[in-house]
Amino acid sequence: MREKTERIVREWGDACDAEISIAVLGGAWKPSILSLLDEHDVLRFGELSRLLDEPTARVLTRQLRELEDDGLLIRTVYRQVPPKVEYRLSDLGRGSMPLVDALTRWGADYAAHQRRELARLDAHAEDLGAVVAG
Amino acid sequence: MREKTERIVREWGDACDAEISIAVLGGAWKPSILSLLDEHDVLRFGELSRLLDEPTARVLTRQLRELEDDGLLIRTVYRQVPPKVEYRLSDLGRGSMPLVDALTRWGADYAAHQRRELARLDAHAEDLGAVVAG
DNA sequence: GTACATAGTGACCGAATGGATACCATTGCG
DNA sequence: CGCAATGGTATCCATTCGGTCACTATGTAC
Numbered sequence: 001m002r003e004k005t006e007r008i009v010r011e012w013g014d015a016c017d018a019e020i021s022i023a024v025l026g027g028a029w030k031p032s033i034l035s036l037l038d039e040h041d042v043l044r045f046g047e048l049s050r051l052l053d054e055p056t057a058r059v060l061t062r063q064l065r066e067l068e069d070d071g072l073l074i075r076t077v078y079r080q081v082p083p084k085v086e087y088r089l090s091d092l093g094r095g096s097m098p099l100v101d102a103l104t105r106w107g108a109d110y111a112a113h114q115r116r117e118l119a120r121l122d123a124h125a126e127d128l129g130a131v132v133a134g
Numbered sequence: 135m136r137e138k139t140e141r142i143v144r145e146w147g148d149a150c151d152a153e154i155s156i157a158v159l160g161g162a163w164k165p166s167i168l169s170l171l172d173e174h175d176v177l178r179f180g181e182l183s184r185l186l187d188e189p190t191a192r193v194l195t196r197q198l199r200e201l202e203d204d205g206l207l208i209r210t211v212y213r214q215v216p217p218k219v220e221y222r223l224s225d226l227g228r229g230s231m232p233l234v235d236a237l238t239r240w241g242a243d244y245a246a247h248q249r250r251e252l253a254r255l256d257a258h259a260e261d262l263g264a265v266v267a268g
Numbered sequence: 269g270t271a272c273a274t275a276g277t278g279a280c281c282g283a284a285t286g287g288a289t290a291c292c293a294t295t296g297c298g
Numbered sequence: 299c300g301c302a303a304t305g306g307t308a309t310c311c312a313t314t315c316g317g318t319c320a321c322t323a324t325g326t327a328c
Binding site: 016019021022024025026035071092095096099100102103104105106107108109110113 | 154155158162232240241242247
Binding site: 027028055056058059062080081082083 | 285286287288289293294295296
């Protein structure tokens, strides 16, 4: 278990349960990684990297390690050359998918709502510009 | 709209919707603030501060401003002395409550699961200690 | 005139985080 | 021999974030 989560589990008795979820799921690429593994069952490091937008190996490695340390995915190393490493969801990881999907849906709805709002404000700004120009 | 969210809405066309949710809901105290406002309908700055674990005013102010800029809550200033400022959820904020509740439930389940796991490991470590001591 | 209550703001700090760049180990293949 | 393929690591950097401490504005009450 990575240090952060161990701290969470050992020290936070009760409060802020939502922030636990965010601490576990809230890293760069993490929701995408979980969704891809849910969809493809098992993926190698390079496959994951290509399916995401090619984050640097350093970053992808760190996210995968954290998800592994937090118990959401399982890493299998085949001792062969060239190396082969497979990633798949654990039960805990599969159990997080409804929440990941909920995050995705609300985020999409929120972005759509804000885009509409932004368009409205931009249109209004143009009106003002027209008035000023006229 | 605060800069971060404006960037999200203007630049991220499509990907990473889950990370949008996390960008909006993922600050310190934010889920708690939303839950409290959902429960109490309207709260003053000092009331919120006392219901939370008294974060410094600086921190609480920043979280509230971000939530306001992101459209989740409404801030009403009464021009009187001493000052009175009220916070309540917007429609967007109320719409986030199912997600906040889902985050809370999964986080609680996750923490419980990991606590059990930790206890199991600690017990095992004690067994090992006994063996070594014996 | 001075203390109090409320709702903040400004300057600053240390830790964590995403990311860029360079480098590495192994072994089969030509 | 030398190169490619895979799955990384080491080092460093800029930014962000939560948090601390000091400070403020102002009308009322004593």
